[in-house]
Amino acid sequence: MSIAVENLSKWYGQVIGVNNLNFTIQPGVTGFLGPNGAGKTTLLRLLTGQLKPSKGKVTIDGNNIWNNHRVMQKVGYCPETDAFWNYLTGREFVHEMVRMHGFSEREASEKTDQALSTVNMEEAQNKRIGGYSKGMRQRIKMAQAIAHDPEILFLDEPLNGMDPLGRRATIDLVKRYGQEGKSVVVSSHILHEVEAMTDTIILINHGRLLAEGNIYEIRRLIDTHPLQVTIRCDHVNVLTSKLLEYDDVLSVQFDREKNQLTVETKRPDDFHLRLPDIALKNGVQIHSLWSPDENLEAVFDYLIR
Amino acid sequence: MGFVIKFFLRNGIHSRRTLWMIVLSLIPVGIAILLFLMRSFLTKQGVELSTFFQQVSFFLFLHFLLPLMAVFIGTAIIADEVEERTLPYLLVRPIPRPSLVLAKMIAGVLTVGFFLFVSLGLTYSIMVIDRGFDGWMSGISNLLRSGAVLFLGVFVYIPLFGFLGGMVKRPVLAGLLLTFGWENSIAFFPGNVKLLTVVHYLHVLFPPLPQTRLIDLILPAKQISSVTALLILLVMTAVFSGLLVSLLVVKEYRLEQS
Numbered sequence: 193m194s195i196a197v198e199n200l201s202k203w204y205g206q207v208i209g210v211n212n213l214n215f216t217i218q219p220g221v222t223g224f225l226g227p228n229g230a231g232k233t234t235l236l237r238l239l240t241g242q243l244k245p246s247k248g249k250v251t252i253d254g255n256n257i258w259n260n261h262r263v264m265q266k267v268g269y270c271p272e273t274d275a276f277w278n279y280l281t282g283r284e285f286v287h288e289m290v291r292m293h294g295f296s297e298r299e300a301s302e303k304t305d306q307a308l309s310t311v312n313m314e315e316a317q318n319k320r321i322g323g324y325s326k327g328m329r330q331r332i333k334m335a336q337a338i339a340h341d342p343e344i345l346f347l348d349e350p351l352n353g354m355d356p357l358g359r360r361a362t363i364d365l366v367k368r369y370g371q372e373g374k375s376v377v378v379s380s381h382i383l384h385e386v387e388a389m390t391d392t393i394i395l396i397n398h399g400r401l402l403a404e405g406n407i408y409e410i411r412r413l414i415d416t417h418p419l420q421v422t423i424r425c426d427h428v429n430v431l432t433s434k435l436l437e438y439d440d441v442l443s444v445q446f447d448r449e450k451n452q453l454t455v456e457t458k459r460p461d462d463f464h465l466r467l468p469d470i471a472l473k474n475g476v477q478i479h480s481l482w483s484p485d486e487n488l489e490a491v492f493d494y495l496i497r
Numbered sequence: 498m499g500f501v502i503k504f505f506l507r508n509g510i511h512s513r514r515t516l517w518m519i520v521l522s523l524i525p526v527g528i529a530i531l532l533f534l535m536r537s538f539l540t541k542q543g544v545e546l547s548t549f550f551q552q553v554s555f556f557l558f559l560h561f562l563l564p565l566m567a568v569f570i571g572t573a574i575i576a577d578e579v580e581e582r583t584l585p586y587l588l589v590r591p592i593p594r595p596s597l598v599l600a601k602m603i604a605g606v607l608t609v610g611f612f613l614f615v616s617l618g619l620t621y622s623i624m625v626i627d628r629g630f631d632g633w634m635s636g637i638s639n640l641l642r643s644g645a646v647l648f649l650g651v652f653v654y655i656p657l658f659g660f661l662g663g664m665v666k667r668p669v670l671a672g673l674l675l676t677f678g679w680e681n682s683i684a685f686f687p688g689n690v691k692l693l694t695v696v697h698y699l700h701v702l703f704p705p706l707p708q709t710r711l712i713d714l715i716l717p718a719k720q721i722s723s724v725t726a727l728l729i730l731l732v733m734t735a736v737f738s739g740l741l742v743s744l745l746v747v748k749e750y751r752l753e754q755s
């Protein structure tokens with residue numbers, strides 16, 4: 193099934209949610225990538241017919257999605273919001289949601305069992321959702337989205353709050369759905385999360401579509417984007433002087449009191465490969481290393497420039 | 498549709514509002530028990546306890562409990578799902594939006610109707626307990642008529658307050674203002690302005706109160722027939738239900754992002 197977005201805009205008074213988007217989503221996994229507040233959730237709500245477009249339209253196999261309950265039979269949606277009817281048990285929640293798709297009591301029970309097993313929530317299924325951990329709540333949200341076996345799955349930040357095992361299982365599940373020919377749309381603000389699930393991404397920022405296509409192209413852009421790396425180590429002076437010998441290092445600022453230096457490099461990959469060797473050869477012990485601007489916002493700012 | 502109504506009924510039972518419904522339902526029961534305990538004193542004053550029931554059902558149920566319960570339940574029809582952020586789960590199901598709203602409205606009507614009916618029945622039973630089964634049966638037609646009018650009132654008020662709940666930011670306050678600031682005061686005004694209240698038409702259908710000077714003063718002779726009142730109430734129900742349904746069909750709800 194394909195989802196077509198044509199001239200889609202959504203604004204709330206003076207505030208633009210999404211701005212003149214045009215793209216098509218084919219079967220397989222597609223990642224919506226953008227920093228927080230980029231418009232991903234608004235876009236997903238438009239795609240699932242919860243919001244009415246201010247302009248343009250969203251169609252699923254040619255059927256307009258707004259106010260079209262029939263299309264919803266094929267749609268599964270895992271919202272970003274951590275909201276539930278907390279008095280329900282996990283099992284009851286999934287079961288009630290499946291029943292709303294018109295399945296009989298027996299069919300709904302079978303589908304609920306299957307979904308709970310898929311997200312590995314069989315053990316906790318009879319506990320009240322109010323008592324679930326964040327990761328369990330994410331998994332039960334996922335279960336209600338997949339239980340009725342939808343053709344199209346919209347997942348809004350599905351890995352939020354999940355433990356590593358849960359993340360792994362969810363990533364595998366998303367990939368499997370994509371391989372089965374379903375259309376899966378996953379939104380996230382974390383590049384490597386999306387990268388783990390798909391190659392096909394749509395980059396969004398400030399409600400606008402920045403780029404659409406293969407993730408490796410985006411990676412390449414990111415890799416050529418000057419990166420700041422902050423290193424906390426001993427012998428700050430020695431490391432500073434050694435790093436300045438390389439032409440990809442644009443600047444080094446150091447703070448002796450904190451034993452910390454911030455390097456700006458135009459070839460982050462080369463820099464990261466080289467750093468351990470320099471440290472070893474010069475007896476510099478690195479305590480910590482992080483990149484203050486290695487986030488999507490910085491990359492997007494760079495792409496816009 | 499039946500399943501969705503059941504789902505909302507269950508949600509209602511687990512909401513904090515149900516506790517309020519129970520407390521409110523117990524008010525007339527408590528008053529009836531108090532009057533029952535004071536019956537020997539009342540008899541000495543020449544007052545028969547069982548004759549009080551009509552006044553209690555009129556002032557306490559029709560003018561106080563019915564609108565108050567309807568405000569609490571009605572304003573929550575859409576507002577609850579929006580505030581609790583559970584609306585997305587419902588909107589992505591293959592259920593027409595009007596059906597969702599109507600199902601929740603019917604669940605609200607049944608909830609308020611149930612509490613009113615049980616409370617009314619208990620209050621009546623306590624007040625006529627001295628008269629035995631025959632005495633209980635003698636007033637049953639009035640009890641049923643009062644109950645039916647209250648139920649009709651629930652059908653009008655729930656969508657009205659439901660619509661208000663989806664339109665204004667402080668729906669309970671707006672509902673209380675409409676109930677006690679308009680309905681309960683304008684309904685007793687002389688002239689035709691009371692035709693603009695819901696409760697006036699319920700007055701017309703309600704079992705007549707024992708004649709006293711005060712009652713004659715505040716409830717003068719009926720201006721319209723019972724059939725007209727019933728028709729107007731049905732039209733009001735349809736209009737308010739239509740407005741409520743249109744809210745979820747036309748209006749979209751922008752939920753807070755977590």
